[in-house]
Amino acid sequence: xxxxxxxxxxxxxxGERHCGCASGEEDHRAVxxxxxxxxxxxxxxxxxEQFETNAAHPPVxxxxxxxxxxxxxxxxxxxxxxxxxxxxxxxxxxxxxATSDRLFAVGGTVGGPGSGGAAVTxxxxxxxxxxxxxxxxxxxxxxxxxxxPVNSMAFHPRLPLLAIGTGSYDGGxxxxxxxxxxxxxxxxxxxxxxxxxxxxxxxxRTWRExxxxxxxxxxxxxxxxxxxxxTLGYDAVVERTDWSVVGESTISGREMDGPLRENxxxxxxxxxxxxxxxxxxxxxxxxxxxxxxxxVEQLRDGRVLAALDGVQLELWRESGERAxxxxxxxxxGGQRIDVGPDEAWxxxxxxxxxDRPAVPGEGAVRYSLRDGRPLExxxxxxxxxRITRSDGSxxxxxxxxxxxxxxxxxxxxGPGSTEAGRVELSGFELYSLDLxxxxxxxxxxxxxxxxxxxxxxxVAVVESDADGQAPAVRSLFRFVWVTxxxxxxxxxxxxxxxxxxxGPAIVHAVTLRGPVPRAFVARRRLHDGSPSWxxxxxxxxxxxxxxxxxxxxxxxxxxxxxxxFDAGTGYPRWQQRLTVHGHLVVPLSLSCALPGRLLVxxxxxxxxxxxxxxx
Numbered sequence: 001x002x003x004x005x006x007x008x009x010x011x012x013x014x015g016e017r018h019c020g021c022a023s024g025e026e027d028h029r030a031v032x033x034x035x036x037x038x039x040x041x042x043x044x045x046x047x048x049e050q051f052e053t054n055a056a057h058p059p060v061x062x063x064x065x066x067x068x069x070x071x072x073x074x075x076x077x078x079x080x081x082x083x084x085x086x087x088x089x090x091x092x093x094x095x096x097x098a099t100s101d102r103l104f105a106v107g108g109t110v111g112g113p114g115s116g117g118a119a120v121t122x123x124x125x126x127x128x129x130x131x132x133x134x135x136x137x138x139x140x141x142x143x144x145x146x147x148x149p150v151n152s153m154a155f156h157p158r159l160p161l162l163a164i165g166t167g168s169y170d171g172g173x174x175x176x177x178x179x180x181x182x183x184x185x186x187x188x189x190x191x192x193x194x195x196x197x198x199x200x201x202x203x204x205r206t207w208r209e210x211x212x213x214x215x216x217x218x219x220x221x222x223x224x225x226x227x228x229x230x231t232l233g234y235d236a237v238v239e240r241t242d243w244s245v246v247g248e249s250t251i252s253g254r255e256m257d258g259p260l261r262e263n264x265x266x267x268x269x270x271x272x273x274x275x276x277x278x279x280x281x282x283x284x285x286x287x288x289x290x291x292x293x294x295x296v297e298q299l300r301d302g303r304v305l306a307a308l309d310g311v312q313l314e315l316w317r318e319s320g321e322r323a324x325x326x327x328x329x330x331x332x333g334g335q336r337i338d339v340g341p342d343e344a345w346x347x348x349x350x351x352x353x354x355d356r357p358a359v360p361g362e363g364a365v366r367y368s369l370r371d372g373r374p375l376e377x378x379x380x381x382x383x384x385x386r387i388t389r390s391d392g393s394x395x396x397x398x399x400x401x402x403x404x405x406x407x408x409x410x411x412x413x414g415p416g417s418t419e420a421g422r423v424e425l426s427g428f429e430l431y432s433l434d435l436x437x438x439x440x441x442x443x444x445x446x447x448x449x450x451x452x453x454x455x456x457x458x459v460a461v462v463e464s465d466a467d468g469q470a471p472a473v474r475s476l477f478r479f480v481w482v483t484x485x486x487x488x489x490x491x492x493x494x495x496x497x498x499x500x501x502x503g504p505a506i507v508h509a510v511t512l513r514g515p516v517p518r519a520f521v522a523r524r525r526l527h528d529g530s531p532s533w534x535x536x537x538x539x540x541x542x543x544x545x546x547x548x549x550x551x552x553x554x555x556x557x558x559x560x561x562x563x564x565f566d567a568g569t570g571y572p573r574w575q576q577r578l579t580v581h582g583h584l585v586v587p588l589s590l591s592c593a594l595p596g597r598l599l600v601x602x603x604x605x606x607x608x609x610x611x612x613x614x615x
Contacts, residue, residue, distance in 0.1 A: 076574045076613050077562060077598065083304060083316050083607040084290050087138040087280045090583055091131040092291035092604050093309075094272035097279075098153035098162070103141070103184070104279055105132045105162055106272070107150025110586075110603040111292040111309055125540070125558045125586075129604070130164055132184065138283045142187050143583045148177045151265050152201040157210040159244050160184035167198025167218060175218035175229065181246060194249045195220070197256060200233060200265050213238045216263040217256055233263040290605025294335045298593035299343050305369070306607055307334040313348040313367050316607070324372040335589075336436055338388040345369055347386060347394060350377070363396055366417075378417060380409045387443050389413075395443050395462065397425070408445065410464055410471055421464055423471040435459060435479075437506060438496040438545060444506070446479060446492070457492075459506070459529070477529020480510060481522065494544045496553065498523070502532060502568045507553050509541035521555050523570060533570030537563060545590035545598070550612070554598060556587030562600070564612075580606065 088094070091108030098105045107130050126145030130153070133140055148166040155162055162184060167177015177198035181190045193199075201216035215236040222229040235258040238251055273289065280287035295307040302318035312334065314325035326348075334349030347364050364386050366376040384396035392413035398406035406425050411417040426447040437444045443462040450456030457479040464471045479492055495508035504526040511519045519540045523532040543556035546567060553565045564573045578585045578600065585608070589601035600608040 075576060076564065077576045077578070078611045078613070079578075079580065079608050080611050081320055081609045082580055083320060083322075083609065084293075084306075085580070085606055086290075087283070087285045087287050088131060088133065088140075088276055089290065089604055089606055090140055090143045091129040093269070093289050094276045095128075095269050096150050096152060096267050097272050097275040098155060099135070099279070100155040102135055103132055103155065104135055105130060105153050105155070105164075106276055107146075107153055107164070107166075108272075109149065109291070110605070128166070130162075130180075130182070132162065132182070133279075135279065136283060138280060138285055140581060140583060142182065142184070144180065144182055144189055146180070148198070151177075151199060151267060152203075152216075154202045154204050156243060157204055157206045159210065161243055163202040163204065163213060165199030165202040165215065167196075167200070169198075169218075169222075169230070173221045173223065175220065175222075177218070179215065179251065181243065183244065190246060190248055192246055192249070192251045193256070194252050195256075200263055210243070211239050211241060213240075213243070215256070217258075218263075231262055231264040232260055234258045234260055235263070292603060293588055293601025293605060293607055295337045296589045296591045296599045296601035296607055297337045297339055297346070298591050298597065298599050299339065299369075300593065301343075302594070303369075304599060304607060304609070305337050305339065305346060306601060307337055307348055308601070308605055312350075312365070313337065313346065313372065315369060315372065326367065326372050326374075336386065336388075338386065338392075338394070339369075341392050343369065345375060347388065349386065364394065376417060378411065382407070384409075387440075387445065389440055389443060391441075393443070397445065408443070408462055408471075410443070410462070421471040423462055423473060425460075425462075425473065435493055435495050435508065437508075438494070440497050441499075444495075444497075445473075447473070449475065459524075476526065477524065481524065481529065481531045481534070491540075494541065496544045496546045498546055498548075498553075498567055500548065500551065500567060505532060507544060507546070507567070509537075509544060509555070511540045519557075521553070521565065521570075523553075523567075532568075535565055535570045535572065542586070542588050543590040543601075545592050547592045547598075547612075549595055554590050554592065556590050556600065558586055560584040560586050562587060562590075562598075578602075578608065580608065 088106055091106045092110035094106050094108045096107045109128050112127055126147060128146040128149055130144040130146060130150055131140055132142040146166050149168050150164060150166050152165040153162060162182040164180040164182060167175060170176050175198035176196045178196060179192045179199050181192055197220060198218035199215055200218055203214045204210045205212040215238060216233055217236055218233045219225055219229045225232055236256045238255050240246055277287045290308060292309040293306050297305040304316040306314050310327060312326040312328055315323045317323050338347040340346060345366050345368055347366050350363050350365055363378045363380055363384050365374050368375055378396060380396050383399045385399045387395040387397060394411045394417060395408050397408045408423050408425055410420040412420050425445055435444055435446045445460050445462060446457050447460055448455050449458045458475050459477055459479055460473050460475045462471050462473055480490060490513060491511045493509060495506055498505045498507060505523050506526060507521060507523045509521050519537045520534055521537060521541060522534045525532060537555060537557060539557040539559040541555050542558050545554045551567045553567050555563045561575055561577050563575045566573055578587060586603040587600045588603050591599040596612050598610045598612050600610060602608065
């Protein structure tokens with residue numbers, strides 16, 4: 001199977017997924033090594049590799065996809081309760097609001113994903129959402145994902161139709177976006193513009209039965225207007241006899257031409273929040289915005305910890321009541337929570353503000369789990385990411401993006417952390433290769449053993465000697481398992497450490513960059529990095545977790561699916577799409593501390609407490 005190739009899959013009438021290759025022994029035979037019967041050869045070249053796998057593994061076709069689809073008995077994952085739920089939870093933080101007599105629509109953002117986040121932006125990940133709600137009981141009728149921020153919305157004066165203008169500057173030269181038309185009866189969505197173009201405002205003319213739609217469009221790029229392109233744009237007047245039958249890409253570029261005038265986005269996120277709050281109050285409810293649960297942990301007594309945007313740490317009782325929360329409105333939520341061995345305290349991330357870059361002094365805070373009181377704050381003098389071991393030991397690594405080298409500061413385990421040593425590491429791409437390993441028994445790091453022009457990322461461990469000797473770095477294996485992968489652009493993370501009957505290993509996710517990213521979950525032997533199994537997945541992975549009792553590795557995909565892999569063989573036991581109140585939710589974090597239970601932190605700020613059944 002070529003990692004950067006394509007594979008067509010099919011879903012049969014029963015809803016089961018099969019590979020798209022032709023059936024037959026010739027297409028499904030395993031390529032075996034003559035010296036090692038029943039084992040796959042190690043790959044030699046990217047685009048030509050065959051992955052090593054156990055002889056007991058289910059059949060694998062030449063494309064490398066499991067030809068036996070996941071078997072499920074009913075729904076293996078059952079949502080028992082939802083923490084952090086509330087009105088308009090589906091859309092995250094509001095940006096714009098539109099109302100009609102019976103309905104209202106909210107355009108919001110749920111933010112970006114965590115590990116390997118850049119890999120999924122624009123490829124299955126939608127940071128922006130439109131939700132349509134009934135005004136009387138706040139029931140959510142439709143949820144529409146958007147690739148761009150939602151700038152303006154307008155209900156048609158006569159038809160069950162919502163016009164949605166989206167878009168933003170792409171950071172290079174173009175103002176990209178689209179005009180979405182949502183059928184409020186069927187839920188069907190049409191992207192009506194022939195070309196991607198930021199739509200800053202939409203408005204229906206009420207006369208002539210709503211045949212005319214006024215659009216305020218950004219310039220296609222900033223080539224001619226330079227900085228003025230952010231405040232100037234074009235008016236377009238588009239007329240259709242029946243807007244309910246407008247098709248995809250049917251509004252031509254010629255129709256988007258119009259007079260140039262000032263048309264900067266005039267919305268206000270603060271006003272949108274106030275508007276949503278008022279609508280909820282009128283329906284007898286209280287609105288509390290949440291988004292991006294980047295970390296969730298379950299304690300042995302059933303309590304739940306979470307970190308999300310604007311909340312550094314919160315604790316939920318077994319009863320479902322939130323006991324306390326450490327809030328910082330505007331702060332980016334942490335991507336991990338590290339609970340102490342006695343579950344009396346936990347490390348969380350120091351606040352990082354969205355309105356400014358990281359500055360020296362941001363590190364880690366240890367909180368009491370009894371009342372959320374800060375017990376200890378570590379400041380190493382540079383922006384840092386936290387690396388921990390399951391015994392409570394902690395290390396902070398320099399996260400400066402421009403560094404060709406980075407420093408790792410080790411601390412003693414437990415309360416009253418004292419510095420235990422420092423070690424220099426080669427630079428790495430923090431936002432690309434995030435090897436955040438759950439249940440780690442060692443300090444795992446990624447460092448570049450190549451040069452700036454030819455990076456060669458390796459997984460290594462930092463070992464500290466009990467006799468007080470300086471910490472040492474020991475390389476384990478290359479980040480990817482193919483021999484020619486030095487120049488392959490990729491994103492990595494998340495990961496989880498296993499130690500079962502198959503032996504010690506790390507299971508981690510990799511996404512290869514490209515117009516259509518290819519995503520994989522791989523189990524790597526710790527002693528040499530060779531893959532025990534490699535499983536392709538349909539979408540990039542946002543979270544990984546393991547259930548040692550059931551022998552399962554869970555993968556949360558940005559598509560909203562959770563896949564349960566057999567930890568020993570990589571066989572997908574089942575795959576299930578997550579929904580709450582009938583609408584898709586996306587898992588950002590996973591935690592499995594109690595038998596038969598799985599916690600899911602979602603992109604829209606909710607926490608799903610799920611029970612699992614064998615399938």
